[in-house]
Amino acid sequence: MSQHVSPQELRRQWKLANAEPLDGGRRVEAYRALARDCPAFVPNLLSLSQALLAGRHEAADPEAVVAEAEQALRAAADVSAGAPEPLLELGRFLGMVRDAPVEAERAFASAAEGALALLEEAWAGRILALGAQGELDAALEVEERARTLFPSSQRITQAVASARQRASGR
Structure with a gap:
């Protein structure tokens, strides 16, 4: 081995x-x-x-x-x-070097989907972490920013509910 x-x-x-x-x-x-x-x-x-x-x-x-x-x-x-960065680089390569816009668009679309999923998870995680620190106002500010991209995100809704619950239990 x-x-x-x-x-x-x-x-x-x-x-x-x-x-x-x-x-x-x-x-x-x-x-x-x-x-x-x-x-x-x-x-x-x-x-x-x-x-x-x-x-x-x-x-x-x-x-x-x-x-x-x-x-x-x-x-x-x-x-x-499916991590976004390699897909972005592949998309650039396909578009600029190979002149393959259809395949480049697929790579960029996959990168965008992956990046959005990561961003949603990061916003929710930040809200949870702020709630755990008793920083409800800051968590709600993050929620406001996150809602511009993810207006109906269940993950963010759950994170805010958890932050509120932690704040009321302190």
Whole structure:
């Protein structure tokens, strides 16, 4: 059974790769090595694709570099299970590099749906946390902002009810 690198070590190696000079290919090679060691480390896959695309015009085979960048972006989107950032990057790539607006729109739509779900959850979580601190007025201010995007959110309604309940029980 292979040994996995710790999250701290992955970040350390990624930061070292980021510090490599972009020209000359050393940064790309550092990203590639890290991708071989951990093909599911999304920040590295995104960095790899960006570095590849930045140097594609100087490459001996620009299409091979673009294909590798696309593969890294698709892997990042796949392993991140619908997280918005990799889908945004994939959408940009598909729209700008591949000139595939239909596929780009699908990626952007998925990114938007994921981002909205995260935002709704974040607003509700913030309301709950403020309620737990006895900060009902602040929780209600957050609710007001959240309702502009999520006017009928059950998650936010439940968070506000919990904040009110905690405030009345104090």
